[in-house]
Amino acid sequence: MAVPISQMWTVSSYVIAQKLKRVKRYPLVLMLEPIFRCNLACAGCGKIQYPDHVLDRRLTPEQCWAAADECGAPIVSIPGGEPLIHPEMSEIVHGLVKRKKYVYLCTNAILLERKIGEYQPSKYLTFSIHMDGLRDEHDLAVCRDGVYEVAVKAIKTALKKGFRVTTNTTLFNDANPQRVRAFFDEMMDLGVEGMMISPGYSYDKAPDQHSFLKRERTHDLFSKLLTNRKRSWQFNQSPLFLEFLMGKRDYQCTPWGNPTYNVFGWQKPCYLLQDGYVSDFATLLNETDWDNYGTGRNEKCKDCMVHCGYEATAVEDTFSSWSGFAGTVKATLFPNTT
Numbered sequence: 032m033a034v035p036i037s038q039m040w041t042v043s044s045y046v047i048a049q050k051l052k053r054v055k056r057y058p059l060v061l062m063l064e065p066i067f068r069c070n071l072a073c074a075g076c077g078k079i080q081y082p083d084h085v086l087d088r089r090l091t092p093e094q095c096w097a098a099a100d101e102c103g104a105p106i107v108s109i110p111g112g113e114p115l116i117h118p119e120m121s122e123i124v125h126g127l128v129k130r131k132k133y134v135y136l137c138t139n140a141i142l143l144e145r146k147i148g149e150y151q152p153s154k155y156l157t158f159s160i161h162m163d164g165l166r167d168e169h170d171l172a173v174c175r176d177g178v179y180e181v182a183v184k185a186i187k188t189a190l191k192k193g194f195r196v197t198t199n200t201t202l203f204n205d206a207n208p209q210r211v212r213a214f215f216d217e218m219m220d221l222g223v224e225g226m227m228i229s230p231g232y233s234y235d236k237a238p239d240q241h242s243f244l245k246r247e248r249t250h251d252l253f254s255k256l257l258t259n260r261k262r263s264w265q266f267n268q269s270p271l272f273l274e275f276l277m278g279k280r281d282y283q284c285t286p287w288g289n290p291t292y293n294v295f296g297w298q299k300p301c302y303l304l305q306d307g308y309v310s311d312f313a314t315l316l317n318e319t320d321w322d323n324y325g326t327g328r329n330e331k332c333k334d335c336m337v338h339c340g341y342e343a344t345a346v347e348d349t350f351s352s353w354s355g356f357a358g359t360v361k362a363t364l365f366p367n368t369t
Contacts, residue, residue: 033197033265035154038133045352056287056316058104059081059343062302064293065090065123069113070141078112086112088294092119094258096126098292101312108135108159110302115142121149123298128155135159135233137199140185141178147185152193159227160186162198164206165214174205183221190222195262197267199227204244205268208255215264225267228256229338232303237269246326248365250278259367268338270362271345271355276336284325284332287316288343300324302339 042059049057068086069079079086085306090098099107107127114120115138127134137159150156163172166179189196198218202211218226230244230252244252253276266273274280286301296308304324309315325332325340332340348355 033267035195037154037255037359041105041131041133042346043350046251046346050350056285056321058102058290058312059288059346060108060339061099061102061104062289062291062339063090063095063098063107063109064111065095065109065114065120067112067294068115068116069111070116070140071113071139071175071178073173078110082249085294089117089119090123090292090294092123092126095123096130098312099130099132100128102290104132104290106133106135108137110137113142115140115146121146124150124156128153131155133157135197137161139173139178140182143185144188145196147189147192150194152195154195157195157197158189159197159199160217160223161200162214163200163202165210165217168206168210168214172201184288186221186223196223196299197225197227198223199229201229201231202244202252203231204248206252208252211256216261219263219265227267227338228253228273230277230336232337244334244336246336249276249334249336253277259365269342269349269359270347271348271359272338272342273366274358274362275341275345282341282344282348284340285344285347286324286336286340287319287321288347289339290315301338303335350354361364 035360046059067081069076072079083221109124116164117123120136124134124136133155133159139161140158143158143160153186161173161268162179162182163169167184169179171175186196197331200214215226228345230249253273257277271280275282289302290312291298291302297309297312299306299315299319300321311316323329326335349359350356
């Protein structure tokens with residue numbers, strides 16, 4: 032099973048409670064960015080193109096904990112930049128785990144073996160390792176040779192020490208379906224708990240502007256990847272979101288489901304777009320013009336099908352109707368029959 036029962040129960044109970052209280056907009060995953068600086072310079076990344084005075088800034092542990100308390104989401108994802116560069120990252124994670132938040136610490140794993148002694152295995156902590164394909168594809172994506180082998184070694188170390196480990200993979204226009212399917216096999220053979228996959232978003236500041244997927248190409252690619260999938264493949268994602276990527280479901284974005292907090296404050300409207308910042312979560316939720324975002328509403332959202340916008344939509348669909356719940360059960364138990 033890609034997600035422990037305790038985590039599934041926590042998330043399900045949280046969502047059902049929001050539904051019973053008739054809450055229209057609620058967060059599911061807090062995207063917490065304590066630092067933008069990274070030890071890689073991936074061509075498809077739009078998060079590291081800041082001047083040094085911004086890259087030198089970082090959130091304090093107290094700011095991170097306050098954001099998690101204020102938001103209330105049961106899951107906290109810590110992307111970057113590279114979080115392990117932050118000198119107080121282990122303290123931040125410890126405070127979140129103490130609050131019983133399910134933490135996904137997203138890392139390229141270059142520093143993981145050196146830093147792993149600062150962390151304790153817990154059902155609340157998962158190292159989410161950035162892996163963009165097999166060796167050649169991954170090293171090309173991160174623009175540095177040898178990173179794939181470093182990450183694989185770190186994954187083995189983390190698993191041996193009893194940590195939860197997943198992978199997160201961003202796919203671009205040149206992805207080869209057969210190579211990606213072979214990559215799925217290799218990650219499962221390593222013993223990771225599950226895989227997260229998403230099409231790349233077209234950041235305006237990313238150096239490589241030619242490899243981002245258009246919506247039709249996304250449907251084609253993910254259909255080839257996920258049709259006749261192996262039962263051994265475990266995805267740490269909503270099965271309805273995977274069907275959305277394949278073009279089997281039509282969803283609208285719910286950006287408030289994965290709100291972002293970083294060194295500038297609460298980011299409007301989402302992790303991928305920067306239309307300003309506000310100082311508190313209530314203002315983000317209540318004063319953002321959410322109807323101005325999503326496919327057909329905003330040109331910048333035209334081809335976006337990224338998990339941080341649509342995973343929460345898929346989860347909402349699961350709990351909004353019997354048909355959505357039945358679809359989730361069917362897609363989970365019989366992924367090749369939908």
